[in-house]
Amino acid sequence: MISGTFDPTYRRPYVRGRLALPGLHLDDYIYFLVDTGADTTTIYPRDALRMGIDYDKLSPVEVPQYGVGGIEYASEEHANIFFQDGRSIRTYTILVSVPRPTEHNIRLPSLLGQDIIQYWRMVHDKRRDRLTFTVRRADLTLRSHQ
Amino acid sequence: MATGPSPRQVIEEMGGAKAVLAGFTEFYNRMNALDAKRSQLTEEYPDKWIALHNGEVSVSSDSLEELLGEMDRLGIPRKESIVEFMETERRNLVL
Numbered sequence: 001m002i003s004g005t006f007d008p009t010y011r012r013p014y015v016r017g018r019l020a021l022p023g024l025h026l027d028d029y030i031y032f033l034v035d036t037g038a039d040t041t042t043i044y045p046r047d048a049l050r051m052g053i054d055y056d057k058l059s060p061v062e063v064p065q066y067g068v069g070g071i072e073y074a075s076e077e078h079a080n081i082f083f084q085d086g087r088s089i090r091t092y093t094i095l096v097s098v099p100r101p102t103e104h105n106i107r108l109p110s111l112l113g114q115d116i117i118q119y120w121r122m123v124h125d126k127r128r129d130r131l132t133f134t135v136r137r138a139d140l141t142l143r144s145h146q
Numbered sequence: 147m148a149t150g151p152s153p154r155q156v157i158e159e160m161g162g163a164k165a166v167l168a169g170f171t172e173f174y175n176r177m178n179a180l181d182a183k184r185s186q187l188t189e190e191y192p193d194k195w196i197a198l199h200n201g202e203v204s205v206s207s208d209s210l211e212e213l214l215g216e217m218d219r220l221g222i223p224r225k226e227s228i229v230e231f232m233e234t235e236r237r238n239l240v241l
Contacts, residue, residue: 009184010236010239016170016174018169022151022156027156027160028225029169033241035241037241046231049214050229052224067241068240069240080153082157089157089163091157107237142154142157142163143163
């Protein structure tokens with residue numbers, strides 16, 4: 001089971017993952033906001049800049065993403081995302097969205113979207129401080145001894 | 147749809163499964179260290195970006211880009227730090 005956490009200020013649901021962008025030779029741990037309304041996992045500038053993403057090295061083709069704040073355009077990048085599930089690592093290979101920095105998105109947390117959440121069963125119980133995810137499917141599962 | 151190295155290769159390049167799992171724990175501990183001091187740090191660094199390294203604020207700035215540049219200049223490893231904005235006003239998110 002993957003354990004998540006509610007942040008102490010807003011009590012929003014987060015889960016830890018390790019994001020690898022092999023095409024850019026970058027990787028780091030990220031706290032993802034679990035967003036069941038997001039279709040795609042999105043890496044916002046606070047994490048992208050910290051990881052050292054050079055936006056000029058991303059695909060010049062930017063796809064529109066529609067949100068309540070309007071449309072933003074984002075490059076897509078091949079990614080591996082890893083999650084700790086006890087002594088195992090659950091792995092997903094997806095395309096993540098990487099929008100360029102703006103004054104509106106610079107402080108946003110990165111989002112874990114349905115491209116991964118769809119494969120999990122989630123228990124979201126704020127009152128009991130319980131946020132857990134049971135994995136129904138992963139692209140690859142590695143045990144710690146492997 | 148995947149291109150490039152396999153996830154298994156990527157994990158090996160990151161030091162193997164054990165190292166990746168240990169990294170999760172270290173990351174969790176770093177975030178907990180920040181949360182434990184969050185109120186105090188928000189008072190000390192209102193509406194600033196901060197970098198927490200080894201439990202202490204190593205750099206602060208109004209700008210994320212400037213903060214990261216200063217971290218690099220001082221040799222503060224990004225991967226061993228937590229970067230956070232210490233906001234004083236509650237912001238409701240509707241994403």
